[in-house]
Amino acid sequence: xxxxxxxxxxxxxxxxxxxxxxxxxxxxxxxxxxxxxxxxxxxxxxxxxxxxxxxxxxxxxxxxxxxxxxxxxxxxxxxxxxxxxxxxxxxxxxxxxxxxxxxxxxxxxxxxxxxxxxxxxxxxxxxxxxxxxxxxxxxxxxxxxxxxxxxxxxxxxxxxxxxxxxxxxxxxxxxxxxxxxxxxxxxxxxxxxxxxxxxxxxxxxxxxxxxxxxxxxxxxxxxxxxxxxxxxxxxxxxxxxxxxxxxxxxxxxxxxxxxxxxxxxxxxxxxxxxxxxxxxxxxxxxxxxxxxxxxxxxxxxxxxxxxxxxxxxxxxxxxxxxxxxxxxxxxxxxxxxxxxxxxxxxxxxxxxxxxxxxxxxxxxxxxxxxxxxxxxxxxxxxxxxxxxxxxxxxxxxxxxxxxxxxxxxxxxxxxxxxxxxxxxxxxxxxxxxxxxxxxxxxxxxxxxxxxxxxxxxxxxxxxxxxxxxxxx
Amino acid sequence: xxxxxxxxxxxxxxxxxxxxxxxxxxxxxxxxxxxxxxxxxxxxxxxxxxxxxxxxxxxxxxxxxxxxxxxxxxxxxxxxxxxxxxxxxxxxxxxxxxxxxxxxxxxxxxxxxxxxxxxxxxxxxxxxxxxxxxxxxxxxxxxxxxxxxxxxxxxxxxxxxxxxxxxxxxxxxxxxxxxxxxxxxxxxxxxxxxxxxxxxxxxxxxxxxxxxxxxxxxxxxxxxxxxxxxxxxxxxxxxxxxxxxxxxxxxxxx
Numbered sequence: 249x250x251x252x253x254x255x256x257x258x259x260x261x262x263x264x265x266x267x268x269x270x271x272x273x274x275x276x277x278x279x280x281x282x283x284x285x286x287x288x289x290x291x292x293x294x295x296x297x298x299x300x301x302x303x304x305x306x307x308x309x310x311x312x313x314x315x316x317x318x319x320x321x322x323x324x325x326x327x328x329x330x331x332x333x334x335x336x337x338x339x340x341x342x343x344x345x346x347x348x349x350x351x352x353x354x355x356x357x358x359x360x361x362x363x364x365x366x367x368x369x370x371x372x373x374x375x376x377x378x379x380x381x382x383x384x385x386x387x388x389x390x391x392x393x394x395x396x397x398x399x400x401x402x403x404x405x406x407x408x409x410x411x412x413x414x415x416x417x418x419x420x421x422x423x424x425x426x427x428x429x430x431x432x433x434x435x436x437x438x439x440x441x442x443x444x445x446x447x448x449x450x451x452x453x454x455x456x457x458x459x460x461x462x463x464x465x466x467x468x469x470x471x472x473x474x475x476x477x478x479x480x481x482x483x484x485x486x487x488x489x490x491x492x493x494x495x496x497x498x499x500x501x502x503x504x505x506x507x508x509x510x511x512x513x514x515x516x517x518x519x520x521x522x523x524x525x526x527x528x529x530x531x532x533x534x535x536x537x538x539x540x541x542x543x544x545x546x547x548x549x550x551x552x553x554x555x556x557x558x559x560x561x562x563x564x565x566x567x568x569x570x571x572x573x574x575x576x577x578x579x580x581x582x583x584x585x586x587x588x589x590x591x592x593x594x595x596x597x598x599x600x601x602x603x604x605x606x607x608x609x610x611x612x613x614x615x616x617x618x619x620x621x622x623x624x625x626x627x628x629x630x631x632x633x634x635x636x637x638x639x640x641x642x643x644x645x646x647x648x649x650x651x652x653x654x655x656x657x658x659x660x661x662x663x664x665x666x667x668x669x670x671x672x673x674x675x676x677x678x679x680x681x682x683x684x685x686x687x688x689x690x691x692x693x694x695x696x697x698x699x700x701x702x703x704x705x706x707x708x709x710x711x712x713x714x715x716x717x718x719x720x
Numbered sequence: 721x722x723x724x725x726x727x728x729x730x731x732x733x734x735x736x737x738x739x740x741x742x743x744x745x746x747x748x749x750x751x752x753x754x755x756x757x758x759x760x761x762x763x764x765x766x767x768x769x770x771x772x773x774x775x776x777x778x779x780x781x782x783x784x785x786x787x788x789x790x791x792x793x794x795x796x797x798x799x800x801x802x803x804x805x806x807x808x809x810x811x812x813x814x815x816x817x818x819x820x821x822x823x824x825x826x827x828x829x830x831x832x833x834x835x836x837x838x839x840x841x842x843x844x845x846x847x848x849x850x851x852x853x854x855x856x857x858x859x860x861x862x863x864x865x866x867x868x869x870x871x872x873x874x875x876x877x878x879x880x881x882x883x884x885x886x887x888x889x890x891x892x893x894x895x896x897x898x899x900x901x902x903x904x905x906x907x908x909x910x911x912x913x914x915x916x917x918x919x920x921x922x923x924x925x926x927x928x929x930x931x932x933x934x935x936x937x938x939x940x941x942x943x944x945x946x947x948x949x950x951x952x953x954x955x956x957x958x959x960x961x962x963x964x965x966x967x968x969x970x971x972x973x974x
Contacts, residue, residue, distance in 0.1 A: 251969075253939075253942075253943050254943065254968050254969060256939070257936065257939050257940060257943065257957070257968065258957070258965060258968070260935070260936060260939060261936055261954075261957035261958060261960075264932040264935065264936060264958060265958050265960065267928070267932060268928050268929050268932050268958065272929060272958060272959070273812065273959070275925075275926045275929055276812070276925065276926075276929060276955070277810075277812070277847075278924075278926075279922055279923075279924040279925040279926060279929075280846075280847055280850050280851065280922055280924075281847060282924035283846075283850055283920070283922050283923055283924050284843050284844075284846035284847055284849075284850060285843060286884075286924075287846060287881070287884045287885065287920070288842055288843040288846065290877075290880050290881075290884055291842075291876055291877045291878075291880040291881040291884065292842060292843075292874060292875065292876050292877070293874075293875045293877075294873055294874055294875070295873035295874075295875060449815055449816050449817075529809070531760060531761060533761040534840070534868070536868075539895060
């Protein structure tokens with residue numbers, strides 16, 4: 249029988265394994281390296297001693313130094329944000345003007361001329377079309393700036409340095425150092441960040457990275473932060489400093505997110521995900537000048553358009569839902585008004601209101617539609633005559649006008665601060681939740697990842713609201 | 721007999737660009753399977769994109785290829801399916817990505833394994849190359865990032881290298897599409913058997929390990945006379961690799 253021979257081979261291998269001893273692995277590796285050295289000695293000549301590596305290591309000594317590593321990281325983040333915020337302004341308002349101010353009335357007129365029933369044109373044009381148009385005009389410009397910038401940084405080779413800088417912090421919080429990379433990806437899109445956690449081998453540390461990825465402020469939430477900061481935080485200082493003040497506020501929220509990420513990683517690794525931190529090799533790759541145009545092109549096609557498409561797919565039904573709950577009446581009040589009234593008390597405890605809470609529920613499919621939803625619902629509740637009727641999403645031309653509506657809805661500085669906090673600390677969007685389920689294949693961990701940030705958000709906003717009301 | 725020859729290029733054995741069709745993800749009915757192996761951050765994904773015409777995202781950080789990517793190209797009427805393996809420094813440890821790469825090269829039996837190395841860091845990269853050459857005898861060394869090496873004053877004699885390793889060596893700069901036609905041509909010649917490799921086998925193995933390895937290898941060869949990598953299997957048995965033990969028992973090497 250053949251099997252006998254194989255058993256012989258296995259028996260022999262066991263016997264020999266004992267004979268050659270423990271150092272087998274090391275000796276073998278040494279042997280391979282000796283061969284490699286011989287081959288290289290044959291085939292390679294180095295011309296000049298001074299090479300590019302010395303420049304690389306000089307750069308590395310600065311960007312990974314104890315003193316400069318962190319300031320440089322924050323500076324890079326600030327510059328990218330600043331470019332995104334200021335650069336997106338103009339194309340955003342242009343797109344809004346074309347899609348909302350010009351094209352929307354055109355569609356409405358067309359619907360009237362061909363005798364479309366009001367509910368159909370309301371549902372399709374005021375609901376579905378407007379939400380899609382809003383998402384495009386608000387999301388496309390910042391994404392088209394943020395993603396290419398981020399990709400350029402990635403191609404240059406900076407991300408592994410970030411991981412290097414943050415490694416000791418991750419280690420202290422019981423997480424894997426490569427989580428720095430997935431966290432950075434999360435700043436673009438949490439779903440992408442969750443997929444990127446595949447680079448982490450240990451299941452325990454990978455779960456931590458997945459659950460805490462939501463604390464990276466994602467692309468759908470940057471616009472909310474920026475808009476609210478511009479309207480409310482910027483207004484608290486003299487006009488000359490309002491830009492800086494809002495930038496600082498947004499960065500503070502992003503940093504707070506990173507803090508929460510470390511904190512919950514630590515808490516998880518001390519409680520339900522106990523275990524050893526695994527060691528790993530992280531090679532600092534050479535700096536490579538990115539291929540500028542190619543990077544711009546692929547990041548536009550690969551990331552921007554794909555994420556935008558996803559947002560559109562989710563925004564369309566959300567727009568329809570908003571229109572429906574605002575136009576279906578129970579007694580004298582629309583469904584939306586009913587929900588808002590019943591949520592108002594709870595919202596007050598959190599320094600928010602019923603409108604905001606309902607908006608966060610409606611916007612589960614896509615974070616980027618939170619602000620338009622809030623505006624539309626606020627108008628509905630306060631009854632001020634702006635916009636285009638019940639359940640119509642709109643974007644106001646200036647931040648000032650938006651601010652007036654929100655103030656009319658009872659907003660204060662506290663509301664603004666707490667909505668920024670709650671936007672950071674709430675459940676991931678439905679795409680991310682679905683991605684988490686696909687990656688973990690576990691209902692339990694998906695639930696943890698979804699509920700944990702909401703609980704944190706409720707606690708934080710509650711505490712802030714109570715303390716604020718005592719102090720001010 | 722009148723065979724029309726339109727131009728010298730048509731009959732030339734060298735790269736024939738007209739015969740190339742990048743197939744993207746369409747990999748049905750392929751003739752050859754090509755594995756793409758290499759250290760992390762050597763531009764493997766860039767080579768993969770250059771060969772398949774796909775735009776898999778590349779980034780300058782190690783380990784960013786998280787899923788095994790597949791793609792294909794057609795060259796001179798033969799279809800090639802390309803598998804981009806996770807980047808690893810070695811094939812000796814138990815980590816998941818090394819296992820994936822090791823098992824694919826061993827059990828997936830690719831027609832050709834293209835090993836992508838960073839030309840500026842050849843010595844360190846050779847660790848993986850020499851291990852792969854123990855497993856398979858059909859391989860091509862893709863000496864990538866050759867432009868960076870040249871800029872750094874590193875000169876590589878590719879003929880000496882090819883002689884020492886016993887496999888063809890193709891210098892490339894995949895980011896700029898340089899050397900890719902030559903790489904495709906070389907892959908096709910190794911796949912079709914036009915180029916016969918005689919891969920380097922690790923020499924500097926300590927005597928006691930070598931003896932044990934040879935003893936086992938002879939036994940394995942007796943059992944499977946056609947096996948090309950009895951030495952590697954012997955090494956893995958000495959390591960106690962359970963996958964290999966299982967494979968031996970289920971006759972997967974026949």
